[in-house]
Amino acid sequence: MPAKIIDQYDHVPETKEDLDWAELITLDLGLYEQPGGKQELVKQLEHAVRYVGFFYVKNFNISQEEIDHQFAMGREFYALPLEEKLKYHSSSDLERGQYNGYRPAGHRMLGNGVKDNVQVFNIPKFDGQHVRQQPAVVQDRIEEVEAFSRKCHTEVVEKLLRLFAILLELPDEDQLVRDHQYDVPGEDHLRYMHYKARSADDNSKVGGLYNPGHTDLGTVTLLFRQPVAALQILNSAGEWKWVRPQNGTITINTCDALTALTGGLIKSSIHRVHAPPKDQAHLDRLGVLYFARPNNHVVLDPIPNSPLLQRLGLTQNTFTELGQHLTTEEWVKVRQTQQQRRKVTSTVSKEGKYSYAPKDLEILPGLHAKIYN
Template identity: 25%
Template sequence: MSMRQVPTLDIRRYDGDRAAFVAELGAAYREFGFCCISGHGIPAALIDGAYDAFKRFFALPVDVKMKYHVPGGGGARGYTPFGVETAKDSRYPDLKEFWHIGREIPRDSRYAGIMAPNLWPAEVPGFREHGYGLYQALDRLGSRVLRALALHIGLPERWFDDKTDFGNSILRPIHYPPIERGDVPNVRAGAHEDINLITLLVGASAEGLEVLTREGRWLPITTQGDAIVVNIGDMLQRLTNHVYPSTTHRVVNPPGDGARKPRYSVPFFLHPNPDFVIDVLPSCVSADNPSRYPEPITAHGYLQQRLREIRLI
């Protein structure tokens, strides 16, 4: 029996074939918690330019990269070195280093105490231009996906708009260095679920990403063409009372010579505004699906709780 595949859907259908697109998108998320989105219109030149800038940063000497590490900052901005983040309940840290770009907000914003200014590496020309350009493009695409998801569960189309317009969202360029030994006990990214509302992963063409199906099998995901992987995070799972499941996924070490090559990926973690209250939607509660979360929690409170679990704070 062949395993089902995570579908790829063209988001341009949202404008011309809305009801069918929303139904197919909702079905994909209910089944897998994942879907691949094509036809998004983000220029390949922007994606390629961002990847090029990120690779040039990660190629810098460690002492240069460490200039951009913020001790005690929970990795919210700048550089997080290799071997720090650890998947919840894992004994071993992930085999990666990464950078965080956050939302640019006025410094007199009510969120300024939570969302720090971005850091930009002076050694890498084009890093800010391409990095924040990609941040904005994925933020816009994420809003379009959320509109379709809102319609699928009976909410107004733009229900999420004013709840994510100052979202504490993060673009995370990741570098998984070559694995030089064959007996490492850890994987590039241990089995985990994402914290946020939805995650948009651009450039998942390299093998390694795997999703845990309902049947308990690991299903590999690689994308074709311009497709971007978009998955549900724990905040949306909680908000929708598990109607949209946040699915366990991992990045495994490639076999043979593939392990000797670096891997790069760039997820965008779309978050609500920090003061948004995550409280189960009444439309997602039924006799068959009673509320699992009687206690509401703010998005910022939930984020802090989870960052402690993965040892970033």
């Protein structure tokens, strides 16, 4: 039986509010195959990854039609009745740090009686290790979903990994690519993410935030253009800046595993999700994201054969200082287990500062997650 035809996805208009936008560089991946192009991109990239953790890419060989079709599938999934979506949810999986499938809104308490307003549906990469039942809207188009997932990896992630390798002066620019192979077991995944608009009163109770300041746990995160303004980053001056949606770009942020591998050289970007501005406050926010992580077996110690890291003395990281030599698989499990706890002890001050009991933030003995207020 042929798959049901999905209507075209139409993005909502961008905000007309005068927001304090972040100034981020845009890498033109069209330069990547040109003579000297990689070196030019590395020059542009270095400051962004060392001090900001966010940048845009353009000309990445994924069409807007392909992207919009993923948004349309996300829309169709979230339009399903809750009882249907819950067939793909397991609270016991979340407690064990397993995060693929569906997570309903309200799983976590933000504070002051307000629960989170985000639904998440994660589709693991197609490495043969994550066989799962999928809803019909996904299963009927599973080849298209896999093709999109693989293109995120080969057209964007692998190119960025080669640029990082050049930045680190590694002897082989494919070294990091070999640690992030798509068909080797790993925790990369595609995500459809839905934030439900909520009342101004509820927003005020939680400091106007949908998600407080945090870092991501993998290598890089790809956020496809989302015109509902909500993403904010913390700059080096300690100021929160809005991230502008730019046509024809993907927003990229660098994450914890990459920070660990580089001894802190590459910054794990601090970001949060704020309630949208007034002219978009009534809109739900649908996102399409791809999360890239090192393969499960990769040990997250600082890369030993980077001349740059050796010169700078960046031979330790947060894990090794505790005597830990975590694999990616171990890190993802302990971090996700901490992230999925129901934080019933959270409080939010009138100034919007979030506080949690230490036990709720403990990842490992001696290592606690940070909430950036």
